Amino acid sequence: MQARPQTGSDYLASLDDGRVVIHDGLEVERVAEHPELAGLAATIAGLYDSLHEGEATEHLVPTADGGLTHPFWTVPQSRDDLRAQRDAIRVWQRMTHGWVGRTPEFMGALITSMAAHAPIFGRFEGNVLAALARDQRAVTHYAQALVNPPVDRDLPPDEVGDVFLHVVRETDAGIVIRGAKAVVTGAATAQRLLVSHFGGEVQTDAFAVAASVAVGTPGIRVYTRGTPARDDQPLARRFAEHDALVVFDDVLVPWDDVFVRDAETMLAFNGGEVGWNRRLALQAATRLEAKLEHIAGLAVRATEIMGTSERRGVQAALGEVVAFRHTVAGLRDAMIEQAVPSGDSIGPGAEAALAFSALAPDAYSRMRVTLQTILSSAFAHLPVPVDSLGTGVVAPIEPLLRGSGGADARERLEVMGELWDAVGTGFGARHELYERSYWGQPERTHLGILGLARATGSLDRWRS
Structure with a gap:
């Protein structure tokens, strides 16, 4: 039998990775059991299980290493490929009635687009292709950490180093990043973060960074505020995502997970060249x-x-x-x-x-x-x-x-x-x-x- 993506139980187990989540000012002991986070975690787990039994299995497509994956995690070569991706997305979205904005196929949009334009990333081209191979195999559940906190928007990003994410130093092991990203929807229940700069073009390489970072990496703190969900709120109980402030306190990102480290590539990445x-x-x-x-x-x-x-x-x-x-x-x-x-x-x-x-x-x-x-x-x-x-x-x-x-x-x-x-x-x-x-x-x-x-x-x- 061909290898398939992770199961629901695999996903839930992955949330016990030492991550630090502070919800309504209190640290969460176990995300999958927290009253205001468990519903969404169970919903995401159900999507993964549907790739092993249910209608979604009919839409799985082969990977280069002989496994099977969600079609949106592959690089499309034809309109028929795009139609197949639409149909597979639709199956999952009808399961959640479209109420979950960051379902696990979502970040396939970025990773596959990057892989289709891998040469743009220069010395990190191999990292981009390796990330696609890894993440399409698992259908990794990502959150997107792009938005800078809404402060000092009258200044260039490079002048807001006390708040905005930037590289503080490079080491043999990787880059060390510090700062914050806002409105990181679903970060508490994601497996990895796609960290990047977006909005207000950077002029210095210190602020030009894009990388894949595991949520449980030491130095990351996820701050969320509750969307109260009573027992008689059927949508909120199952589908409430929490927009997070994610703080990076001198977080080491291995070189293998880095995609962008210069302002010119950052501009191309955000300017539409990658699609x-x-x-x-x-x-x-x-x-x-x-x-x-x-x-x-x-x-x-x-x-x-x-x-x-x-x-x-x-x-x-x-x-x-x-x-x-x-x-x-x-x-x-x-x-x-x-x-x-x-x-x-x-x-x-x-x-x-x-x-x-x-x-x-x-x-x-x-x-x-x-x-x-x-x-x-x-x-x-x-x-x-x-x-x-x-x-x-x-x-x-x-x-x-x-x-x-x-x-x-x-x-x-x-x-x-x-x-x-x-x-x-x-x-x-x-x-x-x-x-x-x-x-x-x-x-x-x-x-x-x-x-x-x-x-x-x-x-x-x-x-x-």
Whole structure:
């Protein structure tokens, strides 16, 4: 039998690596057992188990060393490869309903793009290729540590050495890094970090660094703040990711795990030459497609339970939610159809990828407001948790909690409760911020779209 990626139990065991996680100001003893981290860890473990038994096994593809892996962890050579990757991503995303932004295939976007452009990395070309071989074999669960803390943004990154990540010295064993990275989503339950600089181009080599670092490496501390999840919050209990501040206190990174050590390569890595952002858009759109399908299905049933499903305005609002799903899916498929050569690979089309990154943030926020508008008081009419049904104090009023459309009290509370978690709780609010901030400053995206139109000659053709 061909070797497959790690199992769920392998993944959970890997979290006991001596990592230092401080959650709500208290050090976590065991991540996989912590009340606010265990749900996500179990969800990720379930994804790995699905690669050994379940629908996901049908999408596994061979690796160069004779094993099997998730398709998104391979370097695509054709549009059919991109379609296969889309289909495999979709299986996992429908298991999580798109609520987990950093599923284990996510960082395949960066590692495979780097491998497809390995010569760009000069003396570290071999490291890039070795990282792909290692991580595609395991389908390593990464978190992305790119964002600098939001301080002194009026200064070049090189002048914020008291906070921003940088190399303090080089040794025979590797580089020693110090500083912090912010908004490292899912760091507490990841296995490795892709550490890099992004935003505000560095001018000195000390701040030009990209590397793969194990979360349990001595000197790393992960600080997270809780997204409170009550027992009657079905989404938050299973899918709540925690955005982390990761502090690097003179962390030694072996030379074998270093990818970038000079400002020129750093600029190329972030400037689009590697194409990882387009690969990332393909994965993100497939994830958002699954989330919108889940929300739309719940919303339609919610209006039936309310007895408002035949109202013209309600139907129009639901149609807008469905149209958003179709637009996201259409742009994702357009990325595949517009695919072009990218290094030693084929990469998703830039126009559709940029259009998706420009559209999705505002559209998601509008969708959330639309649901709050059409469901309004139904969100507030959640007087008891589902688990209290049948108790002595609730049983007498249970008939009064029924819904329309044949829904009993349990179904009404389950459907409305899940939608409330999606759009009304701290979990739901964090997801709006997540989608809105996914691509960074909208201005940067729009400038990229205009720049691409100029570079390709599209603006000149349109003017003529």
